Amino acid sequence: xxxxLRDKLAxxxxxxxxxxxxxxSGKRREEILDGLEEALILADxxxxxxxxxxxxxxxxxxxxxxxxxxxxALKDELAAMLSRRADGRPDGxxxxxxxxxxxxxxxxxxxxxxxxxxxxxxxxxxxxxxxxTFRAAAQEQxxxxxxxxxxxxxxxxxxADPAAVVFDAxxxxxxxxxxxxxxxxxxxxxTNTNLMNELEKVKRIVVREHPGARLESLxxxxxxxxxxxxxxxxxxxxxxxxxGIFLTKVDGTAKGGAVVAIAEExxxxxxxxxxxxxxxDLFEFSPREFVEALLS
Amino acid sequence: MFDQLSERLERMMKFLRGEVKxxxxxxxxxxxxxxxxFLEADVNYKVVRDFExxxxxxxxxxxxxxxxxPAQQVIKIVRDExxxxxxxxxxxxxxxxxxxxxxxxxxxxGSGKTxxxxxxxxxxAGIGKSPLxxxxxLKRPAAQEQxxxxxxxxxxxxYEMTSARMASPKExxxxxxxxxxxxxxxxxxxxxxxxxxVDDExxxxLRLVRAILDPTEVVYVGDAxxxxxxxxxxxxxxxxxxxxxxxxxxLDGDARGGAALSIVAVxxxxxxxxxxxxxxxKFExxxxxxMASRILGLGDILSLIEKAQGxxxxxxxxxxxxxxxxxxxxxxxxxxxxxxMKKMGSLSDLLGHLPQVGPFKNLAKAQxxxxxxxxxxxxxxxMTPEERENPRVLNGSRRARIARGSGRPVNEINQLVRxxxxxxxxxxxxxxxxxxxxxx
Ligand SMILES: Nc1nc2c(ncn2[C@@H]2O[C@H](COP(=O)(O)OP(=O)(O)OP(=O)(O)O)[C@@H](O)[C@H]2O)c(=O)[nH]1
Ligand SMILES: Nc1nc2c(ncn2[C@@H]2O[C@H](COP(=O)(O)OP(=O)(O)O)[C@@H](O)[C@H]2O)c(=O)[nH]1
Ligand SMILES: [Mg+2]
Ligand SMILES: [Mg+2]
Numbered sequence: 001x002x003x004x005l006r007d008k009l010a011x012x013x014x015x016x017x018x019x020x021x022x023x024x025s026g027k028r029r030e031e032i033l034d035g036l037e038e039a040l041i042l043a044d045x046x047x048x049x050x051x052x053x054x055x056x057x058x059x060x061x062x063x064x065x066x067x068x069x070x071x072x073a074l075k076d077e078l079a080a081m082l083s084r085r086a087d088g089r090p091d092g093x094x095x096x097x098x099x100x101x102x103x104x105x106x107x108x109x110x111x112x113x114x115x116x117x118x119x120x121x122x123x124x125x126x127x128x129x130x131x132x133t134f135r136a137a138a139q140e141q142x143x144x145x146x147x148x149x150x151x152x153x154x155x156x157x158x159x160a161d162p163a164a165v166v167f168d169a170x171x172x173x174x175x176x177x178x179x180x181x182x183x184x185x186x187x188x189x190x191t192n193t194n195l196m197n198e199l200e201k202v203k204r205i206v207v208r209e210h211p212g213a214r215l216e217s218l219x220x221x222x223x224x225x226x227x228x229x230x231x232x233x234x235x236x237x238x239x240x241x242x243x244g245i246f247l248t249k250v251d252g253t254a255k256g257g258a259v260v261a262i263a264e265e266x267x268x269x270x271x272x273x274x275x276x277x278x279x280x281d282l283f284e285f286s287p288r289e290f291v292e293a294l295l296s
Numbered sequence: 297m298f299d300q301l302s303e304r305l306e307r308m309m310k311f312l313r314g315e316v317k318x319x320x321x322x323x324x325x326x327x328x329x330x331x332x333x334f335l336e337a338d339v340n341y342k343v344v345r346d347f348e349x350x351x352x353x354x355x356x357x358x359x360x361x362x363x364x365x366p367a368q369q370v371i372k373i374v375r376d377e378x379x380x381x382x383x384x385x386x387x388x389x390x391x392x393x394x395x396x397x398x399x400x401x402x403x404x405x406g407s408g409k410t411x412x413x414x415x416x417x418x419x420x421a422g423i424g425k426s427p428l429x430x431x432x433x434l435k436r437p438a439a440q441e442q443x444x445x446x447x448x449x450x451x452x453x454x455y456e457m458t459s460a461r462m463a464s465p466k467e468x469x470x471x472x473x474x475x476x477x478x479x480x481x482x483x484x485x486x487x488x489x490x491x492x493x494v495d496d497e498x499x500x501x502l503r504l505v506r507a508i509l510d511p512t513e514v515v516y517v518g519d520a521x522x523x524x525x526x527x528x529x530x531x532x533x534x535x536x537x538x539x540x541x542x543x544x545x546x547l548d549g550d551a552r553g554g555a556a557l558s559i560v561a562v563x564x565x566x567x568x569x570x571x572x573x574x575x576x577x578k579f580e581x582x583x584x585x586x587m588a589s590r591i592l593g594l595g596d597i598l599s600l601i602e603k604a605q606g607x608x609x610x611x612x613x614x615x616x617x618x619x620x621x622x623x624x625x626x627x628x629x630x631x632x633x634x635x636x637m638k639k640m641g642s643l644s645d646l647l648g649h650l651p652q653v654g655p656f657k658n659l660a661k662a663q664x665x666x667x668x669x670x671x672x673x674x675x676x677x678x679m680t681p682e683e684r685e686n687p688r689v690l691n692g693s694r695r696a697r698i699a700r701g702s703g704r705p706v707n708e709i710n711q712l713v714r715x716x717x718x719x720x721x722x723x724x725x726x727x728x729x730x731x732x733x734x735x736x
Contacts, residue, residue: 038341044523047335104546104574105406105519135574136410136449137442144437187574189549222406226338226523228551249405252492254525277405277435 032067033057036074036295043257043294046227049264053077075291078260082287085269089244089284092124092180095213097170097206101199101240102220103232104187107248107274109138111220112184113145115272117279120151124179128153129169131162131202132186142184149279162186163201170209181213190235200239218246218271223256233262242266247285248274255294323355326370330592337552337591340527343561351377371592378588381557386581387566389420390512390540396428396476397483398511402502402537404529405490408545408571409517410439413487414446415571415579416543420483421452428481430455430472432505433489434462443487450576453481469508486511493532502537513540515568518559520547526555527562534563545571548578554591628684630716631676671704672712678702687713 033054040050053074061073090096098115100108112128120126128146132138133156146153154172156165166183173181185202188195206215217240221229236242245263247256250273259270270285327348334344355373391397399416401409410431417427429447433439440456447454455475461468476484486509491498506514516530516539533539542563544556547570556567567582676684678701683690690698690713699706 041335042341042524044338044525047332103521103549105408107406135442136445137438140438140441141436148437189546191549222519222521224404224519224522224525224529226521226551226555227336228338228521228549231550249492252404252525253494253528254523258523 029063029065029070032070036070039295040257040260043255044226044229045257045260045294046230049261052264053081053260071295075288075295078291078294079287081260082263082270082285082290084263085267088269089271090180090214090216092119092122092126095173095178095210096180097173097210097213097215098180098182099203099206099215099217099240100182100184100220100246101217101236101242102187103189104135106187106220106222106225107246108132108187108220109141109145109184110277111218111246111248111272111274111282112142112182113149114274114279114282116145116151116180116182117149118282119180119182120149125176126151127169127173127176127178127181129166129181129183130155131165131169131183133158133160133162133165134186138184138186145279161201162198163205166202166205167209170206174210190232196235196239199236203240215241216244216271217242218244219268220246220248221256221259222254223247223249223252224254225256225258227258227261229258230261230265233266233268237266237268242268244269244271246270246272246274250293251275251281256290257294260294320356323352323370327352330370330374333592334554334557337554338521338523338526338558339554339591340524340558340561343527343558346561347377347381347557375585375588375592378557378591379584382560382584382587383566383582384584386583387541387568389568391425391483392512395482396473397513398473398486398509399483399513399515400486400488400506400509400511401515401517401543402488402533402539403490403517404492404519405436407490407517407519408543409490410443410446410487411574411576412515412517412543412545412569412571412579413443413485414450414576416569417447417452417485418450418576419569419579420485421450425483426481427483427485428453428455428476428479429485429487430457431487432457432462433487434459435489439487439489446576453479465504466508469505473509483512484509493529493536499532499536506537511540514538515540516542516559516563516565518542518544518555520544520553520555520570521549521551522555522558524558526558530559531562534565539563539565541565542567543569543571544582548572552591553587556587557591625720626685627676627679627687627716628681630719631673631684671702671708674702675704675709675712687716 036057037050037054040053041047045053056077057070057074060077061070065073090098098112100112102108109132116126116128128142128151130139130142130153132142139155139158143153143155145151154165154169156162156168162185169181169183183202183206185199186195188199190196203215203217206213217236219233219236219242221232225232233242233245245259245268247259247270250256262268263270270290273283273285273290275281275283330351331344331348334347335341339347351370351374354377355370389399401413401416403409410433413429413431417429420427429443429452431440431443433443434457444454444456455472457468457472461471472484476482486505488502488505489498491502493499514537516533518526518530530542542559542565544553544559544567547553559565560567567584567587570580570582570587572578572580675698678698679690683694683698690709695706695709698709702709
């Protein structure tokens with residue numbers, strides 16, 4: 001139905017180039033800005049955040065800025081927004097507990113495995129905790145990952161309190177002087193207060209049982225997600241004290257632009273991206289590259 | 297979330313007031329509001345543009361209904377059109393005339409296919425069928441185990457598929473079909489591995505499975521939280537695999553679900569069910585009008601108006617709305633409503649017309665089923681006029697007397713009073729007041 005966006009932008013570009021030398025009219029500028037806004041909306045940045053970004057662009061660029069200038073300025077603006085907090089990614093240099101949280105099916109378990117694989121490769125002592133005691137075969141899923149990666153997995157029984165699993169995991173993590181403990185949790189919709197309280201309890205247990213550890217709470221977001229990502233981030237931040245975002249499924253055609261609004265509104269850094277179903281399909285987030293892909 | 301909604305409603309209502317006729321200008325303004333509402337709800341940009349053009353044509357061509365203001369009318373056209381695209385009326389699940397039917401679920405990773413297999417099995421069993429479950433997901437760790445657990449816990453048979461068996465896929469699939477037919481299972485519900493629509497190899501594999509199984513239904517399972525990309529993936533599945541229907545999952549959150557519109561618009565396939573939770577019973581037949589309202593973020597107040605008009609009880613309804621607005625609504629009215637609104641559908645139906653977000657959700661949850669309505673009516677009948685006017689006077693001894701009079705337990709009386717007070721509280725909320733304002 002729709003030509004792909006890049007083709008479309010390419011067409012827009014040639015059209016602009018033709019008139020570029022002829023006019024320096026305000027209309028052309030507005031047209032370009034409209035085109036950029038459309039690209040942002042199509043990338044799931046959302047109407048409100050796109051509007052704010054464009055507003056900034058309007059005030060920061062000269063009236064006679066050409067299309068290339070505007071596009072560059074937009075990329076700079078977005079990259080700056082996404083770089084604000086792009087520091088301090090967990091590296092396992094001290095004991096670190098990473099909580100994987102998010103709505104159902106986003107990729108928490110797979111991403112937990114990816115992180116475990118990465119830290120193991122870096123020579124860290126890694127453990128996994130299977131705190132999803134709800135979904136069918138969630139325990140087996142993580143156990144199979146652990147086996148594949150050669151990483152020990154602390155399991156729980158179905159229906160058990162996830163906080164109890166985390167408690168056990170922390171005890172053996174401390175006993176074995178582990179570097180990184182990655183905790184997989186059950187998917188939950190952020191409007192379900194009981195389940196969100198459950199998550200808060202998990203977080204409390206980590207802080208109480210291992211006060212010396214760095215707690216990293218990553219919201220796992222599927223790149224296909226739309227505007228609901230924002231209320232999700234807000235709620236998970238409230239209950240599990242998010243420290244960053246793990247964006248998954250970036251290997252598809254979705255752009256994951258919702259993270260722009262999250263970074264802007266909630267000042268949360270994007271830590272990692274997932275680009276496939278294997279344990280090595282993990283990248284550290286790079287604002288520049290992300291912005292290029294967002295507008296391509 | 298809710299703030300945004302009420303803010304938008306406020307803007308809209310402000311705009312409505314004082315507009316007497318549909319003109320190009322106010323039309324453009326109303327359409328812009330709609331466009332923003334759509335985009336915020338994640339309807340695809342291009343789909344919105346197409347839609348807007350159609351609405352514009354319709355709205356300017358249509359005669360103004362006396363009862364509705366222009367903007368209300370635009371909203372009504374939008375909603376009707378939306379519901380039309382979403383399928384107009386409910387489309388049933390198809391079964392083959394020569395059993396067994398095969399229902400195959402396809403979609404992206406993590407969209408809810410496996411869970412939905414269990415929900416579907418439970419649903420078809422409810423209409424007297426005996427499903428068999430099988431999963432071709434040999435990729436994701438413990439995928440077989442997941443479906444097996446679901447099947448077993450629901451008491452349905454599960455057919456184990458293995459990589460060894462699938463080494464010769466044609467034979468394996470034929471064997472499966474023979475097994476299904478011989479044991480008299482119907483339908484065969486087929487789970488598949490999640491895949492990206494751009495993964496040509498996996499898409500080809502799926503096409504092959506489809507060709508051999510010749511399914512009655514090929515269901516695209518889509519996540520209600522999906523953004524702009526919904527069109528690309530759904531369309532690719534439609535083109536490369538061929539779909540017959542859609543199931544939308546994870547509608548239990550507060551996602552507006554604009555993806556529903558995008559998916560239907562690009563595939564032309566009807567949504568038949570929605571998933572509203574992780575458990576097997578959290579599964580509902582899809583209602584286009586409710587979805588239309590959800591996407592718009594409006595309570596289905598207009599269909600309420602329509603219903604009221606249709607039932608010639610306009611005066612009564614308006615009086616009720618006036619009382620609700622003025623917060624003069626008493627238990628006496630509550631009962632009147634219970635009786636009078638039987639024609640319009642039950643109270644729970646009325647409450648169901650309000651948006652399923654924010655505080656409304658609790659309201660709908662506190663719904664009153666029809667049997668309870670009869671009980672409630674009996675309880676209210678046993679009250680004195682004073683008690684009906686002012687339930688606060690209902691102390692323990694009065695409640696005991698009413699319990700004797702109505703033959704209902706005291707805790708039910710407590711529940712009624714609580715529910716009534718909750719409703720009163722809800723009606724005081726400004727957004728409800730505004731919705732009621734729409735009722736004149
Ligand atoms: N293409 C692709 N698929 C992914 C990626 N990350 C996860 N997946 C797949 O997405 C699906 C869901 O992933 P899970 O890791 O089970 O997600 P989850 O959040 O743990 O799901 P629940 O525990 O069921 O809520 C699986 O099929 C994964 O293989 C990714 O980066 N790219
Ligand atoms: N809240 C909610 N979760 C759902 C719904 N449908 C599926 N899920 C969850 O979404 C996740 C992925 O579902 P699954 O069936 O494994 O997806 P698949 O990868 O497509 O087979 C699981 O955690 C399910 O429990 C739904 O309607 N609501
Ligand atoms: Mg999981
Ligand atoms: Mg599955």
